[in-house]
Amino acid sequence: MLKNLLFTALLLLLITSTSWSQRPGGYGKSPGITGKISGQLVDSNTQEPLPYASVVVTKEEKQINGTITQDDGSFKITNIPIGKYTVLISFVGYETISRSVELTPKNPDVNLERIELTGGSQQLDEVVIAGERDLIENKIDKIVYNAQDDVANAGGDASDVLRRAPLLNVDLEGNVSLRGSQNVQILINGKPSSMFAGNPGDALKSIPSDNIKSVEVITTPSAKYDGEGTAGIINIITKKSTPEGFAGSIDASVGNLSNRGVLNLNAGKGRLGFNSSASAYYSPNREGSFSLYREDIINGQSRILQEDGPNISNRLGFFGSASAFYDFNAFHSLSTAFRLRGFSSDRENNVDGSFIDPINDISQRYERINDTENLFSGYEWSLDYIYKFPGNEGQELAVSYKIDGNVQDQRFLVTQSDQEGNDASLFQNEKNENDGDNRENTIQIDYTHPFNDNFKLESGFKTILRDVKSDFRYDTLYRQTNEYVVDPTRTDIFDYNQDVLAGYVSSNIKLGDKYGLVAGVRYERTEIDGDFQVQESPFSNSYENWLPSVILSRKIGKFNTLKGSYSRRIQRPSLRVINPYVQLNNNRNISFGNPALEPELTDQYELSYGTFVKSFSLNTTLFYMRTTGVIESFLDVNNEGLSTTTFRNIGQNDSYGVNFYSSVKFLKIVTLRGGLNVYTYNSEGVVDGQKLSRDAVVWDGNLNGSVKFENDWIIDLFGFYRAPRQTLQGTNPSFSIFVMGVKKEFSEKFSLGVRIVEPFFANKSFGSELKGENFIQTSETEIPFRSFGINLSYKFGKLDFKQRTRRSKINNQDQEDGGDGQNQF
16 A cells, blocks of 8 residues: 555656646746767868868857868767857968858757868867866765876775775775775766675675776765665766767776776767777685684583684686666666676685683594685676657656676685594585575656756655565585485575565755755665575564665855755665574584565765865865664674674664865875774673673774876876774674886876786784673684786777766665765755
């Protein structure tokens, strides 16, 4: 009933707004489609073509665009907005002539056909336009990091790029957090991807940095965004182009720890455009080590588990995408995109362990070998139709569909033997497999209606249908027959469905010359059900949420902005934290998901100030976040010495914090940028009848400097540090990194660079510490970190094209991953 009421209300809103827009005397201008002007120049006497003649498009005596004619005298000028223009044509030794043209929404292309020039001489002055975009842009609802303008990103992956973005930090495994919380939603070109539902770190490593145009950090999403992501939204914008003709680029990076190759192809003609990209990467075998110490106290006596040993791992993967669009005219456009991804990783651990239990008079030493194979793959396809209403610029209706599939296959082989005798309890030889499939279907309708220059209304409807399946199996070696036998108690098929129905209304209001307001509300209803094929433990759940948001900004003078905001967000548990599959690669330490998890809810308040004076900028934000139903991993140790790690709703967290970000440019060639985040972790809850609490102050920061020399040499330095991440039971590893980059641009088409990661440390260690009522556990991982790489970039084809963004309207930013400017009217 509630679904029907919501859909009816949204439909009435769309019909009412559409009817309003069709009234005579509608507001605004023509839609922002672009067209082209073409023709051919010939000599009036000889009828021979005139190459290298100047063709300039002007409007009200201002030069808009221009080109020179080709060998056959032809010319074509693209990306010209709808309107009336004068075309000036000149060539040395000939008279300059002009033609008046008009590009309309219905007929955006004008062909002047054959144009004859007669004798005379007049030459137009050359016009040179030069500019440099800011690396960081501060807008009313987001901070934009223009990653493609940062030389140090060459040869890396998406996790390297996000480490440089304001307010973000990325740990060793590639897990992203915003203001200390990993409850962020990561989008690709405004669209969610199931590739982040399993292991976000692995997914980010598959995206080459050379394909990333910019990163949008959205701390207070408006109601038009999904309610997911309690800390905020990170939107990765990839490079997309629509040249008139054909263009491409090749980027390659070769190093001791990482190798990558990227091919980009772009083609376009008129209102038809096509973009494609393919990349592959390989990380050769790297050797590391791991150690674990756990002490738990039973009846006043200590029981100790110790494990350590070397490991070796490698990684191989690919990433490909293709997209196309066609503008039928000024009012109708269609776009589609397809993406493929996949990677495999192999890892072998050799462990020497001991277990001392004085209570039960146990003293054991054993050796264990873990062979792990992971294969992840997936696909995405989206289709978007946009209708722009005549007579009212900015008024549009968008209909979108997307299907997203993700496959995660894992294989574990565990062999363990007694090193002191023939203890049968230490013998282990098992095969552990899990085949996971995740499929999402999304339908979305969005409507935008600007009533005038000061008021714009947005509304929409969306449904997400998620179907998750986990097929897990255990085979145990039967020693008497030396054959593997299925263990039925640990073999099953888990089916999980999550359906989300949502609707929203959001308004953008300009209040005079100084104030801007974005306010709205979003409704979301979630239906959940799960079942096992063997076990008789089906479950279901449903909940409704109203999620308001408001952003108020004020200009202070020409260069200062003050902004206040409030938003309520939801974080649903993802496949990673709900999957009950038990990963058994250690018979004393197991982990699994929890399908009974409830969502998190967060109320966030912000007050920020931004200023920009000449070459100096500063942004400061104070914030407070209250989160209920916090989802965290939780470790238990039982009386037999078996530790289990799963996810729980541990209670409530109150966090206060302040963010600083600043940049300055001096001596015309030196730029310094830096950020600092300081925030609190204040959590409390009741777990298994025990009241727990923990308070801490956490910080992270980065500093980046670059020098651009006149001879096209660029030097870049980057450093980042994040303090240990807090949980209710203790701390997870801190993380730091230092990167140096040098690049030489030999021409507009070719550049060569060197990238060095951690030149002063060949290996780095990462430690954690967890404490419970009766135990303490510490662990440390050491891996090789120093790396050297050579980066090569080559561009071919037509290079003087404009950037153009084509994004789907679908944004499924709504799942918990398991971790703890001026207004534009």
